[in-house]
Amino acid sequence: MIETRRLVKRFGMKTVLRQIDLQIAQGEFVALLGPNGAGKTTLLRILASLARPSLGQVMIAGYSLPWQASAVRRKLGVVSHQPLLYGDLSAEDNLRFFGRLYGLAGLEARVTETLALVGLEHRRHELVRTFSRGMQQRLAIGRAVLHRPEVLLLDEPHTGLDQDACEMLEAVLRQVTRAGQTVLMTSHDLARAAALAGRFDVLVRGKIAASITSQDLPPDGLLAFYRQALENNEREAGKL
Amino acid sequence: MNTTPEPLQATPFLRVMFAVIWKDLSAEWRSRELLSAMLVFALIVIFIFNFALELDPKSRAGITAGVLWVTFTFAGTIGLNRSLAMEKDRGCLDGLLLAPVDRTAIYFGKMIANLIFMLVVAAIVLPVYAVLYNNFHLFHPGLLLVIVLGSVGYAAVGTLLATMTVQTRTRDILLPILLFPLAIPLIVASVKASSGFLGGQSWSDLRDWVNLLVVYDVVFIAAAFMVFDFVVEE
Numbered sequence: 001m002i003e004t005r006r007l008v009k010r011f012g013m014k015t016v017l018r019q020i021d022l023q024i025a026q027g028e029f030v031a032l033l034g035p036n037g038a039g040k041t042t043l044l045r046i047l048a049s050l051a052r053p054s055l056g057q058v059m060i061a062g063y064s065l066p067w068q069a070s071a072v073r074r075k076l077g078v079v080s081h082q083p084l085l086y087g088d089l090s091a092e093d094n095l096r097f098f099g100r101l102y103g104l105a106g107l108e109a110r111v112t113e114t115l116a117l118v119g120l121e122h123r124r125h126e127l128v129r130t131f132s133r134g135m136q137q138r139l140a141i142g143r144a145v146l147h148r149p150e151v152l153l154l155d156e157p158h159t160g161l162d163q164d165a166c167e168m169l170e171a172v173l174r175q176v177t178r179a180g181q182t183v184l185m186t187s188h189d190l191a192r193a194a195a196l197a198g199r200f201d202v203l204v205r206g207k208i209a210a211s212i213t214s215q216d217l218p219p220d221g222l223l224a225f226y227r228q229a230l231e232n233n234e235r236e237a238g239k240l
Numbered sequence: 241m242n243t244t245p246e247p248l249q250a251t252p253f254l255r256v257m258f259a260v261i262w263k264d265l266s267a268e269w270r271s272r273e274l275l276s277a278m279l280v281f282a283l284i285v286i287f288i289f290n291f292a293l294e295l296d297p298k299s300r301a302g303i304t305a306g307v308l309w310v311t312f313t314f315a316g317t318i319g320l321n322r323s324l325a326m327e328k329d330r331g332c333l334d335g336l337l338l339a340p341v342d343r344t345a346i347y348f349g350k351m352i353a354n355l356i357f358m359l360v361v362a363a364i365v366l367p368v369y370a371v372l373y374n375n376f377h378l379f380h381p382g383l384l385l386v387i388v389l390g391s392v393g394y395a396a397v398g399t400l401l402a403t404m405t406v407q408t409r410t411r412d413i414l415l416p417i418l419l420f421p422l423a424i425p426l427i428v429a430s431v432k433a434s435s436g437f438l439g440g441q442s443w444s445d446l447r448d449w450v451n452l453l454v455v456y457d458v459v460f461i462a463a464a465f466m467v468f469d470f471v472v473e474e
Contacts, residue, residue, distance in 0.1 A: 050334055052473065070250045074340040082331030084338075088267035100259035101339035103251035127270060143335070 001026040001151060001182040002047065007056035009042055009206075016042045018206040020056070024199075026150075029183040031197035033190065033226055039206040040186040044155045047184065048078045061150055074102070077144035077181075079154045083136040084143065087129030091120050091139050094128060095146055102147040110146065118142040118172050134165025141172050152177065154185035158192055170196060194222045202229040209233040256341040260349025265356070267326065274322045278361045282315040283368060290372050304375055305434035309427055311365060312387070313394060316358045317416050320398040323354050324406040333406075337472055347399065347468040351461075355395040362387050375438075382437035382446070389453040390430035393460060397422055400464040403471050429453050 007020040016039045024030050032040050045051040049069040058065040061075040085094050092111055099107045115121045118138040158166050177183050187193040202210045210229035268274050289307045327333040336346050370378045398419055405414040433449035
């Protein structure tokens with residue numbers, strides 16, 4: 001469903017992504033882990049068609065980026081650290097607007113269904129700027145799944161959320177991903193990633209340094225695997 | 241790699257354009273931030289000119305076009321900056337760019353919404369100006385045409401430049417620095433044509449200035465149509 005081959009991204013002289021080969025099958029939930037500056041957000045922005053790769057191939061749902069970006073965008077739902085919502089519009093007007101951009105049929109019913117899915121039906125008429133961070137993030141998920149995308153890209157969706165809001169977010173995520181969508185989520189929060197994902201890729205200095213499925217995790221868990229991946233990468237970098 | 245499936249259609253151009261206009265007008269109806277800022281600024285400019293110049297009625301009539309266009313362009317710049325800042329504040333611009341749409345439809349939606357705001361300000365400023373400057377010849381059809389053509393051009397070039405500058409840290413300063421030099425032909429033509437219509441000149445005397453306005457509008461709308469996709473590309 002998501003495939004990159006030798007993906008490279010450069011900003012001027014700085015290479016942010018180095019020959020990334022990534023394959024995510026339909027229905028997989030993959031957590032992309034890594035320290036700050038590893039290139040996680042850049043990778044997601046390329047997959048979301050918001051940035052162009054410098055080199056390499058990107059295919060999503062059979063469509064190639066950047067040439068078939070419009071077709072890819074129809075298949076994608078994106079949740080970022082920012083809500084991508086208009087503060088001066090109500091919750092339902094935000095969804096209505098994005099629904100029109102996607103040309104959704106039966107828009108009013110779908111807006112109501114989505115608001116119910118993210119638990120915001122009772123606040124549908126309220127302006128988004130009056131919402132707490134957690135509620136905005138729930139609506140952001142609603143915006144991302146409104147058009148029933150086949151692929152969900154989540155960029156640190158837990159950022160800035162308190163414990164309760166994180167739990168609500170995870171419940172919503174489990175609900176929306178039950179339908180078999182492919183999910184790629186970046187996260188710094190290993191515990192939350194471990195609770196949601198079926199595979200974990202560790203991105204360090206623009207390269208995928210290690211990858212493991214939840215079944216193959218060692219007894220001491222994801223944290224040990226993550227630390228080991230970072231250590232191995234440091235050792236290799238030191239040798240070079 | 242998989243074989244390429246059937247191409248998916250982008251959402252129809254006009255539907256997207258009207259959705260963006262509806263969104264901007266709805267948000268403004270709720271917040272009244274943009275129009276109130278533009279209006280207050282425009283009225284303050286008119287008051288300042290009124291008290292600073294202290295001209296006799298005959299001289300006042302001679303500066304009407306200049307004062308009006310200074311007011312429209314300054315207020316318009318405030319509106320353009322705010323309109324695009326609204327898109328950037330919560331990452332909404334990314335939200336728009338993620339949609340499967342022809343991105344020029346987003347440009348035209350934003351441009352028309354900005355044009356509507358500029359024309360609303362003009363519709364309020366003109367009667368106030370007429371009362372303050374005791375000049376009731378302002379509702380000349382030729383002048384109204386020039387205001388519409390001048391505003392179209394200003395919104396066209398301004399929306400394009402504001403989309404570029406909104407992605408920089410110094411967006412508030414950068415927009416007027418880039419916009420005013422580019423808008424000089426538009427402002428000169430607008431002032432000359434407005435002044436001529438107010439001074440009772442005939443249509444044939446002013447046709448060249450009006451033609452220049454039309455050409456400016458067409459050129460910058462066409463340029464925006466061609467480059468907007470690259471402007472918003474990272």
